[in-house]
Amino acid sequence: MNNKFFNIGSKVKNLGALIVLFVMLMVLSIVSPVFLTVSNIRNVIVQVAVIAVIAEGTTFVCLTGGIDLSVGAVLGVAGVLAAGVMRNTGNTTLAVLTCLGVAVLFGICSGVLIAYGNVAPFVSTLGLMSIARGIAFIYTHGKPISNFPDSFRFMGAGDIGGVPVMIYIVIVSYAIMYIVQQKTPFGRITYAIGSNEEATRLTGIDTKKYKVIIYTVAGFLTGIASLMYVGRINSGHPNSGTGYELDAIAAVVIGGTSLSGGKGSVLGTIVGALIMGVIKNGLNLLNVDTYYQNVVIGTVIILAVLFDRNSKNTNK
């Protein structure tokens, strides 16, 4: 398998996104005196943390050439069910397990539908997105469930040594996923499935099983993101996470992972997430309308895909 070739390819694109990020940081620090302060940079990371964690899972899904549109809705339904358990039982552990369990369950459903049901990823996850969102509204009757003890809010609102727990979670999860991606057979197989699923299957690897595992892992990460979200705003909303799946995909794409699979890296994704966060934060500080932010982010996404498509052509 040409692992080294693909790794070099993904590193080149990572560099591109990284350059863009540094240029933006430079420009913003000149233009806004409060941008490059410790507290603002901490704000930026906290503000992208939820999307960043979801996007890790999305990266792996995209590496196989798949897509997951359900993550936003799953964040919502896992969050409200956990909030409900917290309110009804007062047991933090049970609530946390509920959140992770619900998210993992949706991940398994996606994986099984896609791998064994042969339903295209777009369609499967679109359907599950609708189901998840519906369940969230049915369970809550449209009203948020709020006010949790500090133990439940820990992942979203707690801090260790003055640094928000959300930042630790981002760093640790990305470190783990990077190692999985680079050093484990699971990681290599993920890339292999993305570049040529049939060939990988013919070498004797159970690609269906691996795809289920990949979507399940993505579900688990969404569950973690959901706990972070609910902890941060202290409220379980049926509407939570609306649109987050698109933000996650944007982070993945800007970071250089190809949506057709086989190329990319979680390192690119965190850079992509930071770019989006920096744009939103910077334009906010400069008192620019939200709508201009949307235009800038949309343009960056398109350029990132153009760049990706071009390097795919030149590599072939």
Add this chain to the structure above:
Amino acid sequence: MKKIVMVSMILTLISGLVFAKGWGNKSSKTKKNSSSLVFGYAVQDLGNQYWVKAADGVKAQCKAKGITCMVMNANTDPATELSNVENMIEKKVNAILLSPWDSDSGATAVKAANKAGIPVFVLDIGVTSGDYVSLIISDNKKGGEMAGEYMASLLPSGAEVAHITCQLGYVQPALRGTGFTEAATAAGLKIVAKQPADSQRAMGMDVMQNLLQAHPDIAGVFCENDEMALGAVEAVAAAGKEGKISIIGFDGNDDAAKAVQNGRLAADVAQQPYQMGVMGVDAACDYLQGKPVEKTTFVPVKLIKK
């Protein structure tokens, strides 16, 4: 080709940011001196006309008073709302005006501002906890009373009327209901039914149809918001009773105003979001000048008739 794309990406970003800075508030270039104040308005959803008007009111009053104004849209996401408030704190604004998505997550944003020592003024909705200087909100109870009095003026004494409410547990709309009930009962109307329709037009229509079945002699209906009122209008028309039942809504949205003009709604109690924005800025200015500010500042509502 690769290089061109990457370079254009960087150029887009740089020019986007530089031009955007030009489009944005020009005062961001000037250093903050002691006489120029900065207010931040974190609003829940600029996709909703009501909040657009509120933001217009805030911006206009800030401009009139020479205050720099930052409006940040949460786009219905409480996490974005919290991030917006954090960014305002970062900019060390002098006051934060907040229209939260809901009163629970709004409390989290208020507490963040409290920690930073920045005074908070809540525009509508309300928050369930956290320290705010003033809640600027429509006088919902008075509005309900106005609706009750007007309905009594249209109908004979002893007439049967129905009351359609917003979601159970929503405090502010419930005040509208209380005002209506008190005024209508005092004026001799009989309230024969009270049902929630969760602020939705479709549900308002369904509930109204059921009410018409159960109480065929209803002469009037008060709905705690416009969407439900517009649904009730459809139900009445479908039952062939158009013109025979007086329907009054609450909010003052554009569809409802039109319905009043063409006679489908008897009246509408209009909130004044622009005025609320203006009063929010005034309250913040008064507070910063050391003048006393009421904990709840009522924005007057208007009864719109044909």
